[in-house]
Amino acid sequence: MTSSEGQQHPLGIYFKIWTLLFVLSAFSYMVDYFQFEGYLRWFLIIVFMMLKAGLIVAVFMHMMWERMALVYTIIVPPLLLLVFLGIGTLEGDHVFLTRMIFFGGAE
Amino acid sequence: MTQSAQAAMAGAPLLDGTPGVIADWSSDQSAFKKTPWGKVMMWIFLLSDTFIFSCFLIAYGTVRMSTTIPWPNPSEVFALNIGGNHVPLLLIAIMTFVLITSSGTMALAVNFGYRKNRMVTFWLLLATALLGATFVGMQAFEWTKLIVDEGVRPWGNPMGAPQFGAIFFMVTGFHGTHVSIGVIFLFIMAFKVLRGKMDREEPGFMTGRKQDYGMIEIMGLYWHFVDLVWVFIFAVFYLW
Numbered sequence: 001m002t003s004s005e006g007q008q009h010p011l012g013i014y015f016k017i018w019t020l021l022f023v024l025s026a027f028s029y030m031v032d033y034f035q036f037e038g039y040l041r042w043f044l045i046i047v048f049m050m051l052k053a054g055l056i057v058a059v060f061m062h063m064m065w066e067r068m069a070l071v072y073t074i075i076v077p078p079l080l081l082l083v084f085l086g087i088g089t090l091e092g093d094h095v096f097l098t099r100m101i102f103f104g105g106a107e
Numbered sequence: 108m109t110q111s112a113q114a115a116m117a118g119a120p121l122l123d124g125t126p127g128v129i130a131d132w133s134s135d136q137s138a139f140k141k142t143p144w145g146k147v148m149m150w151i152f153l154l155s156d157t158f159i160f161s162c163f164l165i166a167y168g169t170v171r172m173s174t175t176i177p178w179p180n181p182s183e184v185f186a187l188n189i190g191g192n193h194v195p196l197l198l199i200a201i202m203t204f205v206l207i208t209s210s211g212t213m214a215l216a217v218n219f220g221y222r223k224n225r226m227v228t229f230w231l232l233l234a235t236a237l238l239g240a241t242f243v244g245m246q247a248f249e250w251t252k253l254i255v256d257e258g259v260r261p262w263g264n265p266m267g268a269p270q271f272g273a274i275f276f277m278v279t280g281f282h283g284t285h286v287s288i289g290v291i292f293l294f295i296m297a298f299k300v301l302r303g304k305m306d307r308e309e310p311g312f313m314t315g316r317k318q319d320y321g322m323i324e325i326m327g328l329y330w331h332f333v334d335l336v337w338v339f340i341f342a343v344f345y346l347w
Contacts, residue, residue, distance in 0.1 A: 007324060008221050018211040025207055029200045032182050032346055042347070049342035053335055060214045060331045062324070068124065069131035070139050074150050081161045088165040092172030099175045 007062045017059045024052050149325045153332045156285075160336050163281065164343055167274045179266035181345050184257070185249070199345050202245050203337065206286075209238035210334040217327040220300070220320035228323065229301045235330065236293035239286055246283045250276075275344070282340060285333050296326050 028048040031041060058064040063071055121140055122130045132138050139147045171178050187197040216231035253259040253275070261276050263269040299305065299318065308317040 007217070009218065011215070011218060014211065014214045014218065018207075018214070021207050021210070022204070025200075025203050028342065028346060029196065029203070032196050035182075045342050045346045049338055052338045056210065056331055056335050056338070060210060060334075061328055066142065067121075067127065067131065067140055069128050070142055070147065070150065072128060073139075074154055077154060078157050078161070081158070081165070084161070085165055085168070088169040089172065092169035095169070095173035096175065099173065103175060 007065055009062075009065070013059060017055050020055060021052055024048050024055075028052075143321050143325075145321065145325050146328065149328045153328060156332065156336075160278075160281070160339070163274075163278050164339060167278060167344065170270045170274060171268070174268040174270055176268045178268050179264065179271050181347070184253070184266060185345065196345060198245060198249055199341065202242055202249075203341055205238055205242050205245070206334050206337050209235045209242070210331055212238065213327050213330045217324045220305070220323035223306065223320065225300060225303060225306060228320075229297055232293055232297035232300060232323070236290050236297060239290040239293060239330075243283060243286050243290065246279065246286075250279075278340060278344060282333070282336055285336070289330050289333050292326060293330070296323065 025048075028045065031044045031048070036044060063074070121127060131140060182195040185197075185199050186193055186195045188194075189197065212231050212235045216228050216235060219227040219231060258265050259272045259275065261273045264272050300323070304311075304318050305320050305322065308319060310316060311318050
């Protein structure tokens, strides 16, 4: 086993994923172009973002062909960020309410 | 561990699935089978970089939620006027496509590297580097437009919440720095390939270790990560 063996896959899959990434990016841009608002906008943004991120990591970065030990090592720790995101949301809300009380919305 | 024990271990079949995770992690010294150490180290670095960028984006989220002054509309701020037509977010869309194109050429470069196709690998790496440089150039244009024409500063701007500038320069600046470093290394790697360093497995000038086409894949991991970060910045900063 030498390191030069590496990841060897047919070219077709790269072109397919490449095309998909282009299409998904176009869709993301369309969300803004057509001025979708509110929950629909946020939902579409998140969906296209996660799909693109997943395709890049899985195929372009070869994660789907790596051994599970490496996959877990890289994918599991970032899940903690969801907790951080929750804390950030609580904090942001709290600061906003405090500012509304003390500045009445007009700083 | 004795030599015979090592030999016995090398010959043992590797388990798959969850038992494989446990066996790999508990196997002392070499947890990551069939993965060159350089690639593992790049992944660990990218994991730490993930946390850095996530901290920026979560900080951006709390700042945007907590301001009582309306946030400037990114769709308007980054719009371009093309022949009298007002196109929202056009420059950012083009930058996104440039970066995705470069990600594609990078993926192909990795593939042709493992096929030991020296010239095709070189041209693909060069194309990736030039697309990356184009991205940085467009970002420089965007910064200039915002600073000079729109009067955006890290402490305030005419469009709304003063935190907008601070977050914008911090996040895109950090990402742009990553792209710039990537472009430099892509040029270095492209010329290493062109000179046949990988084919002859010459020792690297800094590490003294044998160079091979696996290095292109490690370079590729970094470059795809830069694209990955842009996907998140594009979604939560520009589109939100």
